[in-house]
Amino acid sequence: MSAAARSAGGGIDLPADIQRELRDLESRGDALSYYRLLGLTADVDSPSIRRAYLEQSKRFHPDAWYRRDLGEFGPLLTKWFQRMAAAYEVLSDEETRSAYDREHLSELSETDRLAVEQRALSRAEQDRREVERRARLLRTKGFARVGAARSLYEQSLTFALNGERMHAIGALKAARELDPNRKEISARLVELEREQAKARAASALLSGREREVQQNWAGAQSAYVNAFQLDARNASAALGAARSASAAGDAQTAATWAARAVEIQPDDIGSRLLLAKLLAAQALKTRARAELKIILDKVPDHKEARALLKGL
Amino acid sequence: MAELVIGIDLGTTNSVVASVHGGSPTVIPNRSGYRLTPSVVALARNGKRLVGALARRQAVTNAERTVVAVKRLMGRRFSSKSLQESLSRLPYTVVAGERDDPRIVLGEQHLSPAEVSAMILTELRLDAEAFFGEPVTKAVITVPAYFNDGQRAATKDAGRIAGLDVIRIINEPTAASLAYGFGKTALEKQIAIFDLGGGTFDFTVLHMFKGVFEVEATGGDTLLGGEDFDARIIDWLAEPFKEKHGIDLRTDKMALQRLRDASEKAKCELSLLKQVEINLPFISATPKSGALHLQSTLTRDQLEKLTGDLIERCLGVCAQVMADAKVQAPQLGDILLVGGQTRMPKIQDAVKTLFAREPSKGVNPDEAVALGAAIQGSMLLHEESDMLLLDVTPHSLGITIAGGFFQKIISKNTTVPTSAHHVFTTVKDDQVSAKITVVQGEDEVAAKNELLGEFMLTGLRKAPRGAVDIDVIFDISADGIVSVSAIDVQTGVRQSITVTASSGLTEDEIKSAAKSNEDWMLGQKEDPDFQDRKAKAEELFREFEALWPRLTRAAQNGLGQEPLQRAQAALSVARLQVAQKESEGLAGSIDRLERMLGALKGAVERGLGQEGR
Ligand SMILES: Nc1ncnc2c1ncn2[C@@H]1O[C@H](COP(=O)(O)OP(=O)(O)O)[C@@H](O)[C@H]1O
Ligand SMILES: [Mg+2]
Numbered sequence: 001m002s003a004a005a006r007s008a009g010g011g012i013d014l015p016a017d018i019q020r021e022l023r024d025l026e027s028r029g030d031a032l033s034y035y036r037l038l039g040l041t042a043d044v045d046s047p048s049i050r051r052a053y054l055e056q057s058k059r060f061h062p063d064a065w066y067r068r069d070l071g072e073f074g075p076l077l078t079k080w081f082q083r084m085a086a087a088y089e090v091l092s093d094e095e096t097r098s099a100y101d102r103e104h105l106s107e108l109s110e111t112d113r114l115a116v117e118q119r120a121l122s123r124a125e126q127d128r129r130e131v132e133r134r135a136r137l138l139r140t141k142g143f144a145r146v147g148a149a150r151s152l153y154e155q156s157l158t159f160a161l162n163g164e165r166m167h168a169i170g171a172l173k174a175a176r177e178l179d180p181n182r183k184e185i186s187a188r189l190v191e192l193e194r195e196q197a198k199a200r201a202a203s204a205l206l207s208g209r210e211r212e213v214q215q216n217w218a219g220a221q222s223a224y225v226n227a228f229q230l231d232a233r234n235a236s237a238a239l240g241a242a243r244s245a246s247a248a249g250d251a252q253t254a255a256t257w258a259a260r261a262v263e264i265q266p267d268d269i270g271s272r273l274l275l276a277k278l279l280a281a282q283a284l285k286t287r288a289r290a291e292l293k294i295i296l297d298k299v300p301d302h303k304e305a306r307a308l309l310k311g312l
Numbered sequence: 313m314a315e316l317v318i319g320i321d322l323g324t325t326n327s328v329v330a331s332v333h334g335g336s337p338t339v340i341p342n343r344s345g346y347r348l349t350p351s352v353v354a355l356a357r358n359g360k361r362l363v364g365a366l367a368r369r370q371a372v373t374n375a376e377r378t379v380v381a382v383k384r385l386m387g388r389r390f391s392s393k394s395l396q397e398s399l400s401r402l403p404y405t406v407v408a409g410e411r412d413d414p415r416i417v418l419g420e421q422h423l424s425p426a427e428v429s430a431m432i433l434t435e436l437r438l439d440a441e442a443f444f445g446e447p448v449t450k451a452v453i454t455v456p457a458y459f460n461d462g463q464r465a466a467t468k469d470a471g472r473i474a475g476l477d478v479i480r481i482i483n484e485p486t487a488a489s490l491a492y493g494f495g496k497t498a499l500e501k502q503i504a505i506f507d508l509g510g511g512t513f514d515f516t517v518l519h520m521f522k523g524v525f526e527v528e529a530t531g532g533d534t535l536l537g538g539e540d541f542d543a544r545i546i547d548w549l550a551e552p553f554k555e556k557h558g559i560d561l562r563t564d565k566m567a568l569q570r571l572r573d574a575s576e577k578a579k580c581e582l583s584l585l586k587q588v589e590i591n592l593p594f595i596s597a598t599p600k601s602g603a604l605h606l607q608s609t610l611t612r613d614q615l616e617k618l619t620g621d622l623i624e625r626c627l628g629v630c631a632q633v634m635a636d637a638k639v640q641a642p643q644l645g646d647i648l649l650v651g652g653q654t655r656m657p658k659i660q661d662a663v664k665t666l667f668a669r670e671p672s673k674g675v676n677p678d679e680a681v682a683l684g685a686a687i688q689g690s691m692l693l694h695e696e697s698d699m700l701l702l703d704v705t706p707h708s709l710g711i712t713i714a715g716g717f718f719q720k721i722i723s724k725n726t727t728v729p730t731s732a733h734h735v736f737t738t739v740k741d742d743q744v745s746a747k748i749t750v751v752q753g754e755d756e757v758a759a760k761n762e763l764l765g766e767f768m769l770t771g772l773r774k775a776p777r778g779a780v781d782i783d784v785i786f787d788i789s790a791d792g793i794v795s796v797s798a799i800d801v802q803t804g805v806r807q808s809i810t811v812t813a814s815s816g817l818t819e820d821e822i823k824s825a826a827k828s829n830e831d832w833m834l835g836q837k838e839d840p841d842f843q844d845r846k847a848k849a850e851e852l853f854r855e856f857e858a859l860w861p862r863l864t865r866a867a868q869n870g871l872g873q874e875p876l877q878r879a880q881a882a883l884s885v886a887r888l889q890v891a892q893k894e895s896e897g898l899a900g901s902i903d904r905l906e907r908m909l910g911a912l913k914g915a916v917e918r919g920l921g922q923e924g925r
């Protein structure tokens with residue numbers, strides 16, 4: 001055990017500066033934005049966010065002080081490390097970060113709000129410059145086009161690495177125009193676009209869930225519908241829309257969504273059961289019965305389905 | 313001196329023990345001098361417990377009492393599909409225990425997988441103690457990243473049964489990355505680890521920065537490994553034989569064991585050669601035609617055809633994990649290959665094609681995991697280390713809600729330790745209990761995920777429905793192990809929770825197994841010959857002591873330091889064996905010391921030790 005740390009904290013084996021920071025976090029940490037929690041201002045770029053989080057981890061992760069006598073600071077360390085990890089999770093993806101910025105603009109400090117706006121501005125400026133540069137490159141003639149395409153492609157890798165998916169997509173689109181025959185360019189583009197849609201759908205799905213927990217059915221439904229529009233193979237989104245519409249008392253809309261979920265996942269018993277119930281609620285007995293029979297075909301001893309079928 | 317801590321790679325096929333020794337991570341050879349110890353336990357005909365190479369060697373003649381690949385059974389329910397699938401391939405007998413837990417029949421005993429694993433751990437622990445000449449109790453044990461809560465808990469139990477204080481369970485691929493990144497704390501890099509061992513496949517993407525190792529995403533398949541490659545060869549051999557002679561060799565335990573050994577051997581040889589001969593004389597017999605032999609030539613091409621889909625499955629996992637980590641293959645800074653099966657050239661080619669680069673040669677595929685575990689042990693216990701590991705949970709955690717749906721509470725790839733809350737509200741007047749079903753997995757339908765346990769919330773406050781809110785807190789520790797606690801929101805009273813459906817061992821069972829393991833260790837040492845050997849050893853200690861001053865002089869006069877160092881090492885091993893009453897080991901040490909003493913006396917007498925020369 002380190003003697004320096006001991007003498008600092010009266011029997012507690014944690015450096016005094018960390019003790020101080022933990023106390024400070026306890027008293028005002030709840031009011032801190034994700035940026036402040038990681039010791040950042042809102043104008044930072046992605047790589048700096050990761051570095052800041054990792055630096056903070058070295059100090060606040062419970063393993064850094066494994067089996068030391070931490071007294072009351074033990075649980076605090078765990079708590080605040082977890083909060084920092086959650087903050088990093090949100091800020092490390094371009095999509096979730098912009099959503100956070102939008103939703104929390106009013107809670108940010110004056111300087112951070114300025115920084116967010118600044119960043120939006122500079123992003124717009126950067127976008128403009130990128131577009132210009134691409135336009136210039138697109139005017140390249142002859143053999144040089146292939147070289148220009150390669151440089152754009154490489155740039156897109158760097159963008160993607162830094163979590164700047166939108167820029168990466170832009171660069172790839174230009175690269176494809178310059179060199180339509182390079183397979184990896186189009187392949188990467190397809191991949192990234194799919195990923196983007198998925199990320200957006202996932203974030204919409206998440207807010208759907210949050211609102212569902214808060215019993216905000218209308219809000220949940222619109223978020224789920226949004227998620228479905230972004231990723232039409234997402235059965236969870238369809239099912240979520242069905243659940244929330246049903247909770248809001250709109251059995252007809254709910255049934256449409258449940259039917260979509262069933263369409264995507266024909267083997268999924270849960271969605272089909274919900275669909276059957278919704279049909280029954282609208283007195284569409286024949287269709288309800290048909291769905292229940294399919295369930296019983298797949299799972300002959302499904303009690304709930306059997307009981308429902310009897311009731312009809 | 314820094315506290316001793318060992319790292320153990322408890323593999324499906326092979327296990328390795330390591331420690332950070334004098335600032336550098338080192339593999340500890342076992343008492344037979346090998347760095348890999350086969351993960352095999354057997355009950356020999358004479359009733360003795362055998363572990364490692366000895367157990368493996370007698371497997372052909374004692375297949376039913378030889379336990380291989382016990383890791384496949386760890387933390388699984390007897391009735392689960394995955395366990396039933398593994399059973400069909402194992403030569404020993406497994407029956408269902410009281411809580412739907414598998415029990416291995418070994419002679420008279422019905423052992424839990426944790427107890428059998430504990431035997432392997434005990435062996436490794438004794439190897440480490442022999443190496444250091446002092447007791448070892450602290451350990452870090454590795455598991456495949458994709459292990460769920462039950463499998464991790466079972467591994468931790470095994471450690472406790474072996475008398476070890478398991479300070480941490482860590483993921484194998486993460487451990488390998490620590491071995492790779494050790495001493496390179498200045499490096500910032502994104503790397504991937506491709507780990508294909510005997511029974512499991514893991515793929516992990518990780519970011520290193522200033523000594524912090526941040527796992528970004530991980531995934532795998534706990535039922536995909538080298539054994540599946542062997543099985544393809546076995547079928548390839550057995551099918552035509554069946555066609556020709558009407559005998560299915562796979563149903564004869566002894567023949568199957570021979571087929572298995574031969575297939576694995578052929579597979580390994582094909583990593584170097586283009587074709588191999590497989591020769592199994594007297595593999596079977598019929599009354600009509602007498603003895604039957606099996607002879608075949610297997611080419612590398614053929615093997616690659618037989619196993620192409622297995623490699624595809626690995627690549628599929630890689631794609632999923634890279635999508636989770638939001639990274640594209642060519643962006644990765646390095647690819648580490650871990651696990652014996654990655655020696656197959658076709659796998660190396662597939663990896664090279666997918667990632668558009670040569671895999672790293674920076675780590676030893678057999679040893680990296682154990683070395684990394686040792687490094688993590690030292691990172692945790694030793695102050696001077698400035699490395700930190702940020703690992704993630706491989707599965708989403710959630711509960712079953714109305715309609716049988718899965719409600720996610722903690723997402724996969726969340727950094728551990730982590731925790732999350734869920735508020736339950738009573739649905740009936742005066743409701744006094746509630747059941748929470750906790751599952752791990754990714755499916756919307758709860759039943760399709762792995763059941764982790766059922767928890768009963770009991771003794772709830774009596775009140776009208778909806779008036780009692782219970783905050784249920786789910787914690788995932790840095791070991792990846794889940795715990796659940798609950799608090800009454802209105803009164804702040806801690807609610808009691810009991811686990812009602814778990815296949816893990818109870819506290820009492822662990823304690824009693826630990827006790828019998830300890831008794832076994834002591835029994836090992838109580839040997840009728842022990843007192844004689846002890847006396848003999850002590851005589852040798854005295855002789856060495858008397859000779860020592862002349863030896864040190866001889867060392868300076870041309871004999872060199874090395875023989876002295878060797879003698880010193882042998883002496884400390886023997887002293888430990890005396891202290892721990894390890895009779896058999898001591899017999900070997902006495903032999904060795906006698907030979908050394910003879911040689912050293914000779915050297916001294918030849919004049920090397922005389923003054924003035
Ligand atoms: N040279 C080789 N070529 C192909 N496979 C090999 C080779 N050497 C070992 N293996 C296979 O690797 C597997 C064991 O790998 P290992 O990493 O020790 O497994 P585990 O971690 O599961 O204990 C076995 O299936 C073995 O057949
Ligand atoms: Mg392994």
